[in-house]
Amino acid sequence: xxxxxxxxxxxxxxxxxxxxxxxxxxxxxxxxxxxxxxxxxxxxxxxxxxxxxxxxxxxxxxxxxxxxxxxxxxxxxxxxxxxxxxxxxxxxxxxxxxxxxxxxxxxxxxxxxxxxxxxxxxxxxxxxxxxxxxxxxxxxxxxxxxxxxxxxxxxxxxxxxxxxxxxxxxxxxxxxxxxxxxxxxxxxxxxxxxxxxxxxxxxxxxxxxxxxxxxxxxxxx
Ligand code: TZP
Ligand code: MG
Numbered sequence: 001x002x003x004x005x006x007x008x009x010x011x012x013x014x015x016x017x018x019x020x021x022x023x024x025x026x027x028x029x030x031x032x033x034x035x036x037x038x039x040x041x042x043x044x045x046x047x048x049x050x051x052x053x054x055x056x057x058x059x060x061x062x063x064x065x066x067x068x069x070x071x072x073x074x075x076x077x078x079x080x081x082x083x084x085x086x087x088x089x090x091x092x093x094x095x096x097x098x099x100x101x102x103x104x105x106x107x108x109x110x111x112x113x114x115x116x117x118x119x120x121x122x123x124x125x126x127x128x129x130x131x132x133x134x135x136x137x138x139x140x141x142x143x144x145x146x147x148x149x150x151x152x153x154x155x156x157x158x159x160x161x162x163x164x165x166x167x168x169x170x171x172x173x174x175x176x177x178x179x180x181x182x183x184x185x186x187x188x189x190x191x192x193x194x195x196x197x198x199x200x201x202x203x204x205x206x207x208x209x210x211x212x213x214x215x216x217x218x219x220x221x
Contacts, residue, residue, distance in 0.1 A: 004112075005073065005089075005090065005112035005133040005134070007134065007168040007189050008039065008189075009039045009040045009072075009073055010039070010040060010134055010168055010170040010189040010190035010192075011039045011189065011190035011191075011210070011211065012037065012038045012039045012040070012190060012191070012207060012210040012211055013038070013039065013040040013041075013042065013170050013172075013190055013191065013192035013193070014030070014033050014038045014040070014041050014042070014192075014193065014194075014197050015041075015042040015044050015077070015172070015192050015193065015194050016029065016030065016041075016042075016043070016044065016194055016197070016198050017043065017044045017045030017046055017047075017050075017077075018045055018050075018051060018059075019045070019046060019047040019050070020145065020194050020195070020198045021198050026059065026063070027059070027062060027063065027066070029197075029198055029203070030063055030066060030067075031066060032203040032204065033197055033203055033207060034066055034067065034070045034072060035204070036203055036204040036206075036207035036208060037207050037208065037211050038072060038197070038207055039072065039190070039211075040072060040073050040075060040192075041063065041067050041072055041073070041074055041075065042075040042076070042077055042092055042192070043059075043060050043063055043064075043074065043075070043076050043077065043086075043088075044077035044078075044092075044194075045059075045077075046077070047147070053082075056082065057082065057085055057086065060076065060082060060085075060086040060088075061086055064086050064087060064088060067089075073089040073090055073112075074086070074088050074089050074090070075088060075089060075090035075091065075092050075114065076088045076090070076091055076092070077091075077092050077093075078091075078092065078093055078094065078097045078098075079091075080098065080103060080106060080107060080111075083107070083111055084107070084110065084111070088111060089111065089112065090111050090112040090113065090114060090133065091103065091107055091111045091112075091113055091114070092113075092114040092115075092116070092136065093113070093114070093115055093116070094115075094116040095115075095116060095117070095122060100113075100115055100126075100129060100132075101129070104129060104130070104131045104132065108131060112133035112134075113131065113132055113133055114132075114133055114134045114135065114136055114170075115129075115132055115134075115135055115136070116135070116136045116137070116138075117135045117136070117137055117161065117165070118137055118138060118139075118150040118151075118153050118161075119161075120160065120161065120164060123135065123161050123164045123165045124164065126165065126166075126167070127164070127165065127166045132167050133167065134167050134168050134169065134170060134189070135161075135165050135167055135168070135169045135170070136169070136170050136171075136172050136192060137153060137158055137161050137162075137169050137170070137171055137172065137188075138150075138153055138171060138172035138173030138174075138192075139152055139153065139172065139173020139174050140152070140153050140154065140155065140158055140171050140172065140173050140174060140175060140179075140183065141154075141173060141174025141175065141176075141179065142173075142174050143173045143174040143194075143195075144195075145173075145194040145195050146173070149173060152173075152174075153173070155182055155183070155186055158171055158183070158186045158188060159186040159187065162186050162187040162188055163187065168188075168189035169187075169188050169189060170188060170189055170190045170191065170192045171183045171186070171188040171190070171191050171192065172191070172192040172193070175191045175192075175193050175196060176196060177196065177206065177209050177210075180209065180210060180213040181213055184213055191210060193210075196210075
């Protein structure tokens with residue numbers, strides 16, 4: 001059964017594929033992250049270590065089952081067919097991926113939809129869409145995890161994007177633990193990270209830091 005989208009699920013949003021954990025098991029990393037309390041997971045299998053379609057489907061189904069057991073939404077990056085085949089909860093698309101209107105129409109009532117927007121113009125265009133669940137904005141800081149990343153957005157611009165968007169924004173790109181309070185102060189609903197969790201020497205501690213940043217900061221604001 002599809003998990004309904006709730007903006008609180010953007011708080012600790014792990015993005016990962018096999019390319020992000022070379023020589024390690026993605027299943028194990030996701031299991032550890034789920035046990036530690038991530039609030040959303042996006043399966044983004046790209047780049048040199050890309051699996052075959054059959055392997056990706058099998059791995060995706062396994063990861064989806066782990067997420068569902070924890071009540072955590074399972075989101076697929078950029079591949080509507082894969083998302084529907086897995087029975088995912090959501091789909092995330094970029095500006096250059098399948099036309100967003102087409103995706104929204106195709107998955108209506110079956111998957112929630114997230115869209116990448118890194119400029120005010122893109123946010124204004126997104127504001128005209130019906131049925132968009134959330135926006136991902138970044139890279140906020142320089143990142144080595146995405147080869148074709150847009151120019152760096154920065155915290156000031158992120159705050160403007162958050163203030164302009166009609167739907168919640170999750171920040172992504174180059175986010176480290178020390179930047180979490182500043183991200184939170186922009187009004188972003190959460191942080192989406194690859195390396196902070198996949199490269200963490202202690203996934204449980206890292207995820208707990210992400211979870212507690214929100215709580216502490218809500219009190220300060
Ligand atoms: N989209 C924009 S930046 C990025 C993606 C997928 C990579 C984020 O990875 P990291 O390691 O958290 O910088
Ligand atoms: Mg994409």
